[in-house]
Amino acid sequence: MSQNQTLFERAQRVIPGGVNSPVRAFRAVGGTPRFITRGDGAYIYDADGQRYIDYIGSWGPMILGHGHPAVLEAVISAAREGFSFGAPTEREIELAEEILKLVPSMEQVRLVSSGTEATMSAIRLARGATGRSKFIKFEGCYHGHTDALLVKAGSGLATFGHPTSAGVPEEVAQHTLVLEFNHLAQLEEAFLLHGKQLACVIIEPIAGNMNFVRTQVAYMKRLRELCTEYGALLVLDEVMTGFRVGLASAQGHYAKLIPGFKPDISVFGKVIGGGMPLAAFGASRDIMKHLAPLGGVYQAGTLSGNPVATACGLATLREIQKPGFFEALSAKTRSLVDGLAAVAKENGVPFSVDCEGGMFGFFLMDQLPQEYQTVMTTDKARFNHFFHAMLDAGVYLAPALYEAGFVSAAHSQADIEATLAAAAQALR
Numbered sequence: 001m002s003q004n005q006t007l008f009e010r011a012q013r014v015i016p017g018g019v020n021s022p023v024r025a026f027r028a029v030g031g032t033p034r035f036i037t038r039g040d041g042a043y044i045y046d047a048d049g050q051r052y053i054d055y056i057g058s059w060g061p062m063i064l065g066h067g068h069p070a071v072l073e074a075v076i077s078a079a080r081e082g083f084s085f086g087a088p089t090e091r092e093i094e095l096a097e098e099i100l101k102l103v104p105s106m107e108q109v110r111l112v113s114s115g116t117e118a119t120m121s122a123i124r125l126a127r128g129a130t131g132r133s134k135f136i137k138f139e140g141c142y143h144g145h146t147d148a149l150l151v152k153a154g155s156g157l158a159t160f161g162h163p164t165s166a167g168v169p170e171e172v173a174q175h176t177l178v179l180e181f182n183h184l185a186q187l188e189e190a191f192l193l194h195g196k197q198l199a200c201v202i203i204e205p206i207a208g209n210m211n212f213v214r215t216q217v218a219y220m221k222r223l224r225e226l227c228t229e230y231g232a233l234l235v236l237d238e239v240m241t242g243f244r245v246g247l248a249s250a251q252g253h254y255a256k257l258i259p260g261f262k263p264d265i266s267v268f269g270k271v272i273g274g275g276m277p278l279a280a281f282g283a284s285r286d287i288m289k290h291l292a293p294l295g296g297v298y299q300a301g302t303l304s305g306n307p308v309a310t311a312c313g314l315a316t317l318r319e320i321q322k323p324g325f326f327e328a329l330s331a332k333t334r335s336l337v338d339g340l341a342a343v344a345k346e347n348g349v350p351f352s353v354d355c356e357g358g359m360f361g362f363f364l365m366d367q368l369p370q371e372y373q374t375v376m377t378t379d380k381a382r383f384n385h386f387f388h389a390m391l392d393a394g395v396y397l398a399p400a401l402y403e404a405g406f407v408s409a410a411h412s413q414a415d416i417e418a419t420l421a422a423a424a425q426a427l428r
């Protein structure tokens with residue numbers, strides 16, 4: 001029996017499903033999850049000693065690859081000074097300043113420990129600042145596992161949502177209106193019906209939780225206008241896209257296409273922690289003044305702004321600001337997705353790809369889907385076959401067809417070529 005199997009059986013005795021986050025269990029693709037022993041640059045190694053080219057990168061944070069020397073040094077040095085104090089440190093200010101310098105839509109930021117915590121707090125802040133309860137989210141977008149966000153659409157626009165998870169009371173879901181992604185007429189109608197009751201709209205600007213689906217530019221523009229018109233706050237969840245699709249994040253990308261575009265509240269995670277538990281939400285001073293201890297919206301955390309996590313995040317943010325970083329990363333990601341598309345074409349496999357910065361998606365269909373239902377029409381058996389063939393060849397892709405992929409600065413052209421050679425075999 002392989003070490004991975006032995007560990008998986010042992011894990012299942014003490015951890016529900018053997019994992020601490022469901023997607024790791026390989027349920028969508030079948031087979032035994034790999035237990036990772038270490039990472040080095042673009043590679044991770046499993047308990048059987050097998051090496052994989054890593055396109056998950058801890059689901060986004062590892063933009064520099066594993067064990068980047070400058071980050072490692074910063075973390076070790078911070079750990080020597082102390083793990084946690086539960087009192088303010090200068091490094092929190094430094095990280096906040098660094099983030100604000102790169103994201104001009106925010107004047108202040110609050111640090112937390114996970115994306116879930118950040119989106120939960122952003123929704124509470126929006127509700128506290130507007131005095132309204134209801135909000136809109138979109139089918140296929142994931143914002144962490146807060147009760148009010150684990151919601152699916154009710155029947156039509158007149159009824160609010162239903163829980164997608166056991167344990168979430170119906171009452172909690174009843175303030176969440178779930179709309180189809182990129183469906184303009186539905187958005188207009190929802191605002192006509194409920195606009196004045198909406199605290200906010202929360203959206204992934206490029207939805208990485210349905211693989212890789214961009215908010216259409218006209219849709220984003222209209223969404224911004226409607227929020228302003230009705231006094232609802234626009235919350236961009238950039239936990240995945242933040243400092244991943246570009247130094248200015250997805251909001252910078254949309255600001256180039258929509259003059260004057262900016263969200264009211266932004267949420268970050270993943271890259272800003274460089275692999276350590278760290279996330280953030282931020283907005284104008286006028287909105288952030290509602291947070292305790294200044295205002296009445298309560299929000300707190302024992303490990304918030306943790307000194308080791310902030311050291312890791314700061315070192316990561318400093319590296320990605322070096323000249324040419326994103327140009328090189330984008331070019332590498334582009335060469336991967338173009339190569340995959342070419343290999344698929346040679347083999348007559350329906351395939352479409354998209355990418356931005358170090359984040360990419362591919363679909364086993366001719367055209368890029370624009371919303372969740374179409375994403376889910378993917379030929380699952382074909383995807384699973386492709387996933388396992390790639391894994392056997394030492395290429396670790398996301399083990400679910402609705403997840404994005406990530407390229408790091410540590411991936412070499414040789415890694416990309418090895419990936420394309422494996423894909424050519426897998427798609428044959």
Ligand SMILES: Cc1ncc(COP(=O)(O)O)c(C=O)c1O
Pocket residue numbers: 059114115116117119142143144145204208209237238239240269270279
């Ligand atoms: C867009 C988005 N928001 C929020 C979250 C939740 O973050 P976390 O897993 O750190 O709680 C995720 C997690 O993948 C995410 O992709």
